[in-house]
Amino acid sequence: MDVILFLVFASIAVVCAVNVVVQTHPISSALSLIGVMGALAILYLLLGAEFIAMAQVIVYAGAIMVLFIFVIMLLNAGAEQRRGRSLAVQLVGVPGFFGLLALLAYAILRLFPNATNVHFGGFTKGTAQDIGRALFTKYLLAFEVTSLLILIAIVGAIVLARKELD
Amino acid sequence: MEFYVISVIKAAVLAAILMTTLAYLQWVERKVIAHIQARIGPSRVGPHGLLQPLADVIKLITKEDLLPPYVNRFFYLLAPFLAVTMALLSISVIPFGSEISVFGHSTWLQLADLNVGVLFVLAVSSMGVYGIALAGWSSNNKYSLLGGLRSSAQLISYEIPLSLAVAAPLLLANTLSLRAIVQAQEGFYFGFLPRWHIFQGPMPQVFSFVIFLIAAFAETNRIPFDLPEAETELVAGFHTEYSSMKFAAFFMAEYANMITVASMTTVLFLGGWQPLFPVGLGSNFVGPGLFAAAGAICLYHGLHPARRMDRFTLPVFAVIFFGLAVALLIPATVSIFMPLFWFILKTGFLLFVFIWIRGTLPRFRYDQLMSFAWKFLFPVAVLNLLVTALMVALFS
């Protein structure tokens, strides 16, 4: 059952990720990215990270991607024009992509010859209580710094995007 | 194995009841708004217009299903699908009642009790924004685009006071699971005052209740916050180019969202399926009492009918109500149906408040709506959360 769920949602994630890279219209890429995030949220649930899965949907898929879609709709971004690929790109780019992937996969399999089996229910310390406890004791400084970071981002975004009152 | 069978049965029952409720909620809305406006409302199709939803469904199905040639076809068809899916998904975690046992199998009247149930409802409602944004954009029509963008901006702006208002009773309940939140509200103060979150010390959640209700009006695009979809503004907003079943899908999504937020208010603030006063003081007789009173009123009006048809239809309704009252008095069904009755009573009252406000208030202008969210509701929600946290830290 775990294997079937993993394979289904991993393939959804990979297909949507390929779609993000391949589609010409930004809105199609954005919606495929939302598909990737949804599939990843389900994989997080399989790994026992229930709070992070819900946070992924609320923050990433429900807020950040809405921001992307707003900007695409406001700027009326059209589809990219297809430009001829240069020979260098085809000779180096696509094999380079597969080469990098093969290198990473080999490194992973070599470093983890006897990795644990992931089954649903194997990790139960991903609840909101556990994350809250760790967040407010061990990672308190990082928490305060991220709140400052968000403040900086809010001020920066408002300053950059407002109309000039000449 | 038994778990899967029971879950499938529960899902089927819930889907059937939900679809019927959505149709009849529209009937209730039209009748209540009509009576607020000193008229009668649907009364021709069936007794007291009770078959009007059926007529509307037939009309919507048989209308011409246009697919305008200038729309972006994939997103045009995806948008109502997303809206309806997200609206129906959030109802799957709401606890409608306590544990029941039928034919030896015991189960809770809830489709799925997640550890993070509250977050799930918030997550699904934030995904519902995409249905509206995509509908507005794909219609290739400047009024739809503006209406869709305005509606999406309204939805994401009011999500923040909504989440902050939800966080305050969570401080009292100490859990994110909806079933556990209802169970944290059982018991009574002084033997008769219910320990619902709206009454619970150290901080009665009255302000959170009001903030949540206001944000819920905005989240479901109801009056007074329905500028982006009103018919006199921006043509009809994001659903201008939709017809027949896709239009019906958007309306089904709106009513399902209404039911979800009313149920969430009930679960978070009004004690879910907990009764108003203890069983020892006779709360099990409230259900039969109300139905018997309704039956008596129907019988009285049937004997002095205002219209000719009432002489036949109202006594039939009276018999149905008396039958329900008797059914609720049977001891075997009391433990199953009374919690469900309390839940439906509270949710129904909140839905009546939704419809009442629709018939009474005018709508906000868009800039008034947005400045209300950011300049008033958000600071008040933060302040409420801080005060609740302070009281909980000091007194428990």
Place this chain on the structure above:
Amino acid sequence: MTGVPLSWYLILSALLFVLGVAGFLFRRNIITIFMSIELMLNAVNLSFISFSYQLKQVDGHLFTFFVMVVAAAESAVGLAIILTVFKNRNTLDVDEVNSMKN
């Protein structure tokens, strides 16, 4: 087998990361490049949570939480910058914003 080997999750994370890198290098629309960055961040999140499962500690979840917060802040500022660039240059093509070249 009763479960999925953890290395499958890590290989999925590597695959998503490499797809993000490919999108970042080969696309010209600035918004699509941004979305490829988000894809890379998501891949990293998946590997954090996988390792958190392996080591049976919750710290991986905390790191994922912080990555999400930073991604939110970065996308807000980045999109504001994109809006400003569009207002001034009227194009979303990275190859055409080259007035400082040569």
